[in-house]
Amino acid sequence: MRIEFDDGTLLLQNAPEDVPFAEWDDRVDEYRSQAYRYRSLLEWAGTWTDGDEQATLQDGFAHALEDAARTYPDLDLTPALHIEPRDYQQAALDAWIDHDRRGSVVLPTGSGKTFLGLQAIADAGVSTLVVTPTIDLMNQWHATLANAFGDQLTEPVGVLGGGSHDVTAITVTTYDSAYRYVNEYGDQFGLLVVDEEHHLPAPTYRQIPEMMIAPHRLGLTATYERPDGKHELLEDLLGPVVYREDVDELAGEYLSEYETIHMSVDLTADERSEYDEEYQIYRDYVDSHEFDLWKEDGYAEFLKRTSYDPQGRRALIAKQRAERIARTAEKKLDTLDNLSKRHHDDRAIIFTANNDFAYDISQEFIVPCITHQTKTDERTEILERFRSGEYSMLVTSQVLDEGIDVPAANVGIILSGSASKRQYAQRLGRILRPTDDRDPARLYEIITEDTMETYVSQRRREGVTTSADG
């Protein structure tokens, strides 16, 4: 029997009739099986070996099997880490190794799941695909992997997704890109790491582990159980839960102290007249239709109308234009001028809500810039240089929200942000650290006076207070 990787499945050529895990494919007159049965098929044939061990021949019996499916290489890696694994991380790793390097580890948020992933990759010693739910998380994994293994790899850490398409021995990707391309690359990895694995049981994403031959698998999550019960599928796809640590067994999260300073600017005369004109178009439309915009269904009703009522469409555009004027008010740049004079010796991160504004600032003030458009490897480079001190300022339109990813700054400047509570709290708490005890970290929030921003800012502050209390 010869097994071959075929477009996300395994084609079993000249297979005996008792071959397990296979279906007869009348289209090609051969048996076919799902790619993730690779390891089980090798075990059945008695040709499975793990590392240096000898093939375990059961009762001296083995099916002749030619493995034409595996194309993934072995790797010899040692993570360049400056931190010792914490006890529970070591215990989780040991448990995973004991379960033949298959299975899930359930650890609370902020407990260093990425760190555990690095150790698992080094331990398995095979090429690895890391799958994450968002581009942000993919970027963070990229930064961490490049940091830990970059010097030991012949090619840089690969990125599949967010506009990049480089697949190398260690590659990071998103669920969406993995789903799209897994049939092409499913034979090139020996270890599959799935971050936030509770998303995996969706019918489409499920095909990611199914279409890969990777004999080693690691699932990571803080919330294993799904309300729909579908987490039961994970055992078949990735292996059983091998380790679990509950929230209260870990120390609480560190939130640093910082001082918030609110500043406001006016619109210029031109901006003001344009703002008022657009805002009025929006207001008139809304007032004449009695939507309760402060309620969710009121706003949904407004949006619905914009798809068939030309005036509604115009009102929506007017609202967007007004918001844009307020967000990118010319005088905010004057304020930024003053702040950069005051803090030019500090480490500052500037937040904006839109890409264009971030790029304008990057060009005006010659400051490195990270947006959703920034390619993963450049993003990693910029953050690394900010960490090392080569860069002391950074402008970003992105939520940089995990300790491992974002180097500390002692000055934050919000030029315009989204009103989302969660984003805001994360932006603040995780990034600002005082440089010394006498000089607290500072957060500046610059809003445009007498515009919709004034309201948003208030709502944002209320959000933070609530989450800080709770």
Next chain:
Amino acid sequence: MTPLFIDPDEERYRKTARELIQLFEDHLDESKGELEDAIDELTVADTDYKIVQGLEKLLKDECEFEIVATVEPREIRRRLFEKANDRYPIVRQPTLGEDTQKLEVYSAVADDLGLSLEECYRGMYADLDDNKRLVRVGTRTAEQYASDGDGSTSTTTLTGSSDAEYEHTDLTVDWLLTRYNLALAQAVLYDATEMRIRVWDHFGTVFSYVKLFGLMHRIYPIDADGERVTSTDQAAGYEAVLDGPASLFSQSQKYGIRMANFLPALPLCDRWEMTAEILVDETTGETRRFALDQTEDLDSHYSAGDQFDSDVERTLTQKWERANTDWELVREDDVFDLGAEVMIPDFAIKHPDGRRAILEIVGFWTPEYLDAKLKKIRQVEADNFVLAVSERLDCASEEFGGASDRLLWFKTGGHVYDVVELAEQFAVSPHPSD
């Protein structure tokens, strides 16, 4: 399920299409961002904005946007940030304490890289999507759709295709509006789990595209009414069920993209039907049926390929027209299902009394192509399958498997009467239908 097709003759759509095409042409050599801003202006108070955006996307797909910069933009900005870091604060309105740091940083980096100040400033972010320049309003080939569609592994090109065939697409109003309707249908197919097609002509073209887009098939010969018949000798057309390798294990919409990419091959046929199962609810697995046929007036932007694979075929056809025989030479009547692919012999030879033979011409081919062809030929199981083989080829009778007795070796063009003789010898009458 029916997509909201638009009527390409309706004046308001024609007007929108005209305006859009004009905007693209006016923005040649300008930035993508400027083009997009101009298009957005069209939809400020227009509830057809979804149609405008759809048309915009289709036009963009036919365009090339390029990074215009003499030095790698990332290199420019890396140097700028390095230099700037020692010079902060860099401010917009320098007061007495601060100098014109900004200008100095830009000039220094421009000098280092041998750029003008403006090239340095503009080049810094020339790789942003918005800053790319519209350099060509052209066309794409089906191979390009296949390779960036879902990265299906197939790289096979259509037999007889060449670059010259994919001539420049004129971006006309008619092209754009019919393309829009096709794109709507394709969008529905993204969630398809299975596709059934019936075609009554252009089999070679259709199955080449099935293969090109990495779809698997089950094929059934059908009569003029679409009813299944037992053999290819009785077939007026073919029904094919299309899906992918993993469809064997579970219902999957993984191949929806491939089906969507394949769809434009169907309007190349004169008569065709398509039904697809569309997954509407992931959790319950509920599907709905989506059906289309040639009455929908969809237009294809794919190539139908050359009618003839080789000069030998063309010559034989011409000779046949001048020859005096009852036997008739017709193209592409039979489709042999060989599992992973199909074999479509070049011709069928038909006698008015019902006898019929199938003819494949093995002309002048490269060794690799010959090997692949021989492999296919050996798998064909039909007693009335005959071959005309060029003597110039490096191969022997034995390599033709079961067909080795039914060969005709020819020197240059092949003679009609030799082929007729072969047909007389091996042609069979169609089985009485059972």
